[in-house]
Amino acid sequence: MTKGRYANIIVDISHEKVDKPFQYKIPEKLKEKLEEGMCVQIPFGMGNRLRRGYVVAITDQAQFPDEKQKLIAGIVNDSMPVEADLVRLASWMKETYGSTMIAALKTVLPVKQTIKHKEKRTIVRRFTVEETRSLLGECIRKHQTAKARVLEELCREGMLPYELVTGKLNVSPATLKGLQEKGVIAVETESYYRNPVKVETARESGKTLSAEQAEICSRVLSDFDQKERKTYLIHGITGSGKTEVYLSLIEGMIQRGKQCIMLIPEIALTYQTLLRFYKRFGDRVSVMNSTLSAGEKYDQCERAKKGDIDVIIGPRSALFVPFPNLGMIVIDEEHEPSYKSETMPRYHARETAEYLAAQKHASLVLGSATPSLEAYHRAKEGGYELFTLNRRLTGGALAPVSIIDLREELRSGNRSIFSRKLQELIEDRRQKKEQIMLFLNRRGYAGFVSCRSCGFVMKCPHCDVSLSQHMGGKMVCHYCGYETVQPQNCPSCSSPYILGFKAGTQQIEQQLLKRFPGISVLRMDADTTRTKDSYEKILTAFAQGEADVLVGTQMIVKGHDFPNVTLVGVLAADLSLNDSDYRAGERTFQLLTQAAGRAGRGAKPGEVLIQTYRPEHYSIIRAAAQDYEAFYEEEVLYRELGAYPPAAHMLAVLITTPDEERGEALAGKVAAIARAEAEDGTEAFGEGNKKAAVIGPAKASIGKINDIYRFVIYCKSPDYGKLTAIKDKIECRSAMMELKDENIQFDFDPIDRY
Numbered sequence: 177m178t179k180g181r182y183a184n185i186i187v188d189i190s191h192e193k194v195d196k197p198f199q200y201k202i203p204e205k206l207k208e209k210l211e212e213g214m215c216v217q218i219p220f221g222m223g224n225r226l227r228r229g230y231v232v233a234i235t236d237q238a239q240f241p242d243e244k245q246k247l248i249a250g251i252v253n254d255s256m257p258v259e260a261d262l263v264r265l266a267s268w269m270k271e272t273y274g275s276t277m278i279a280a281l282k283t284v285l286p287v288k289q290t291i292k293h294k295e296k297r298t299i300v301r302r303f304t305v306e307e308t309r310s311l312l313g314e315c316i317r318k319h320q321t322a323k324a325r326v327l328e329e330l331c332r333e334g335m336l337p338y339e340l341v342t343g344k345l346n347v348s349p350a351t352l353k354g355l356q357e358k359g360v361i362a363v364e365t366e367s368y369y370r371n372p373v374k375v376e377t378a379r380e381s382g383k384t385l386s387a388e389q390a391e392i393c394s395r396v397l398s399d400f401d402q403k404e405r406k407t408y409l410i411h412g413i414t415g416s417g418k419t420e421v422y423l424s425l426i427e428g429m430i431q432r433g434k435q436c437i438m439l440i441p442e443i444a445l446t447y448q449t450l451l452r453f454y455k456r457f458g459d460r461v462s463v464m465n466s467t468l469s470a471g472e473k474y475d476q477c478e479r480a481k482k483g484d485i486d487v488i489i490g491p492r493s494a495l496f497v498p499f500p501n502l503g504m505i506v507i508d509e510e511h512e513p514s515y516k517s518e519t520m521p522r523y524h525a526r527e528t529a530e531y532l533a534a535q536k537h538a539s540l541v542l543g544s545a546t547p548s549l550e551a552y553h554r555a556k557e558g559g560y561e562l563f564t565l566n567r568r569l570t571g572g573a574l575a576p577v578s579i580i581d582l583r584e585e586l587r588s589g590n591r592s593i594f595s596r597k598l599q600e601l602i603e604d605r606r607q608k609k610e611q612i613m614l615f616l617n618r619r620g621y622a623g624f625v626s627c628r629s630c631g632f633v634m635k636c637p638h639c640d641v642s643l644s645q646h647m648g649g650k651m652v653c654h655y656c657g658y659e660t661v662q663p664q665n666c667p668s669c670s671s672p673y674i675l676g677f678k679a680g681t682q683q684i685e686q687q688l689l690k691r692f693p694g695i696s697v698l699r700m701d702a703d704t705t706r707t708k709d710s711y712e713k714i715l716t717a718f719a720q721g722e723a724d725v726l727v728g729t730q731m732i733v734k735g736h737d738f739p740n741v742t743l744v745g746v747l748a749a750d751l752s753l754n755d756s757d758y759r760a761g762e763r764t765f766q767l768l769t770q771a772a773g774r775a776g777r778g779a780k781p782g783e784v785l786i787q788t789y790r791p792e793h794y795s796i797i798r799a800a801a802q803d804y805e806a807f808y809e810e811e812v813l814y815r816e817l818g819a820y821p822p823a824a825h826m827l828a829v830l831i832t833t834p835d836e837e838r839g840e841a842l843a844g845k846v847a848a849i850a851r852a853e854a855e856d857g858t859e860a861f862g863e864g865n866k867k868a869a870v871i872g873p874a875k876a877s878i879g880k881i882n883d884i885y886r887f888v889i890y891c892k893s894p895d896y897g898k899l900t901a902i903k904d905k906i907e908c909r910s911a912m913m914e915l916k917d918e919n920i921q922f923d924f925d926p927i928d929r930y
Contacts, residue, residue, distance in 0.1 A: 185229040201245040213264035217249040230263045274922030275521030284496045297338035301330040397428045409555045410543040412565030414773025418543045434503025438489045441512030464490035492525035502536040511548040516927040546766040553822035575775035575782035577800040610742040612725045629671035700728035733771040744775040749788040757929040761795040768799035827891040827899040828923040836885045843873035843887035853905040868893035876930045888930040
């Protein structure tokens with residue numbers, strides 16, 4: 177039986193010049209062979225030049241009369257089948273999340289461009305270790321610090337990447353040339369694929385697993401050998417050894433001739449995680465993230481396709497590295513919101529990994545100390561297999577947590593950012609030469625400016641948000657980048673009392689330096705990590721003891737392991753709790769639990785202080801007790817009452833337009849379409865999950881960004897398919913409307929409020 181007479185084909189994707197599918201007739205000889213995702217040759221354009229294309233749909237519905245349809249010339253037999261898989265994945269993403277096909281294809285297809293191979297330079301020690309140590313002592317006596325840094329590293333490693341020495345060790349090429357002329361070092365050069373791994377180090381064998389860890393590895397690998405493909409959720413407290421489980425599982429997959437994808441939530445985690453993997457697997461592991469150049473990304477995809485690497489590590493985009501022999505996908509810290517794409521298609525890495533694993537006959541492993549409610553709910557319902565790691569292996573028990581009521585601090589006359597107990601403990605840790613991490617979930621100054629006389633707030637003229645106060649009297653919009661100078665007087669009433677409310681990482685840094693003279697502070701937030709390798713430099717400096725305190729936003733509390741950190745202070749636990757979003761409680765619990773997990777990871781005991789104005793909130797109480805199960809039971813009741821995920825599914829429909837009136841009118845039409853598809857338009861669920869609730873339209877929480885007006889409609893239903901049907905109906909009906917600058921976007925189970 178034929179599957180269809182016509183094929184819709186995306187032409188010449190690598191050039192990204194054709195942004196729509198073209199229809200071709202399927203010749204009789206190919207009707208039984210052609211499948212979606214295949215690479216084909218087609219006559220294209222006026223000269224009917226043969227070009228490659230990718231089949232995105234097979235159908236019986238003709239777009240043009242048969243006599244005007246061109247025939248597919250043939251199937252490209254030498255094409256990489258992995259590319260066909262990615263085209264099929266893009267098609268699934270388009271249907272599942274609502275998107276154009278070309279947007280989905282651009283998301284999943286690897287960078288394709290011909291770029292010259294680079295040359296790799298390596299510094300090799302030519303002296304013996306004893307001779308090098310002798311020369312090192314001489315350099316120290318002569319205060320030749322740059323030479324000393326190189327020699328000290330060469331005593332340990334024997335060879336070092338040239339870029340590591342000139343970058344991280346800050347040694348000039350002239351210094352290296354001097355050592356080379358003396359015969360101390362040699363500089364070797366070779367042509368290579370760009371490998372973004374910047375470390376040369378000895379291979380290490382795996383640690384001995386605990387009984388709990390070994391049981392997980394045995395079960396997962398045994399299932400794989402028996403051809404059972406499952407999704408596993410590892411719920412392990414901070415420091416319980418989840419990463420060692422991932423390493424052992426991946427090692428088992430490599431022994432079976434398989435390749436693995438290791439997803440991490442943010443670039444900040446790449447360096448430390450990569451070090452552990454590189455020590456285990458050498459140059460068979462690589463990284464893919466947004467800081468790589470186009471050349472580096474291209475090279476990693478080529479290496480993956482050729483089988484030159486076994487493991488790729490990176491955030492959600494690493495999911496699309498074209499491994500031809502994928503055996504396992506691991507998603508660490510699976511609860512992280514950064515696994516949800518903020519642009520079309522708004523896919524979630526967890527769901528997309530499930531689909532990809534099923535297509536590739538691979539296993540999927542999720543891990544977190546604070547699993548998302550969605551994942552834990554699936555595990556409770558039997559959709560995932562749940563493993564639990566309750567014992568901390570990194571040293572000692574979980575750090576004790578104290579909750580500090582900031583209302584009491586204020587009543588007793590303490591107006592400082594730091595509670596009295598936190599000040600005492602900071603002083604104590606300084607005397608003991610131990611390190612401190614202070615966490616605040618806001619970047620920079622992040623303060624808004626308002627008039628104390630009339631209440632006027634300085635807002636962006638292009639966006640419906642307040643401007644943020646920055647250094648040097650600047651005011652910046654964090655949405656569109658608009659900048660202006662902070663006024664001396666209120667633009668509304670001319671009062672001189674126009675001031676900023678400041679509670680940001682920069683202010684904390686300044687207050688620390690003022691309150692504790694001589695203290696050394698490193699700050700890590702979006703402002704200090706804009707450049708390539710900035711994460712690595714800050715984390716390495718702190719790990720090497722170059723600062724007493726690391727101040728930062730949420731990127732400092734996720735996954736890092738600093739044995740000398742014995743005090744963690746959460747300065748304002750309420751900031752994430754006050755977000756008007758149904759996930760606020762969950763996010764607060766996750767952040768506080770992750771922050772608490774940074775203390776006492778070495779031999780020294782740790783301590784955690786949570787400063788808050790709401791010490792009675794269950795998220796804060798459960799986080800202090802590190803009791804996920806109790807938090808889940810309370811939070812899931814709230815989700816069931818409000819029909820929020822995971823109790824039900826949500827669809828956010830976002831309408832954007834530069835014309836407010838046209839946007840409002842379109843939002844009304846779209847809401848009417850949604851209500852009609854929801855069967856009766858009521859605000860309650862029907863029996864058998866056949867109905868959906870439709871809420872809105874209304875202005876989005878930020879009604880205007882960069883002069884673009886935003887309207888939102890929410891649909892809720894326990895049946896995901898019902899929401900997909902609403903999405904399909906809106907897409908179908910809107911295609912018949914005369915839309916100008918209006919745009920309709922879809923977001924299933926949104927992570928952030930619109």
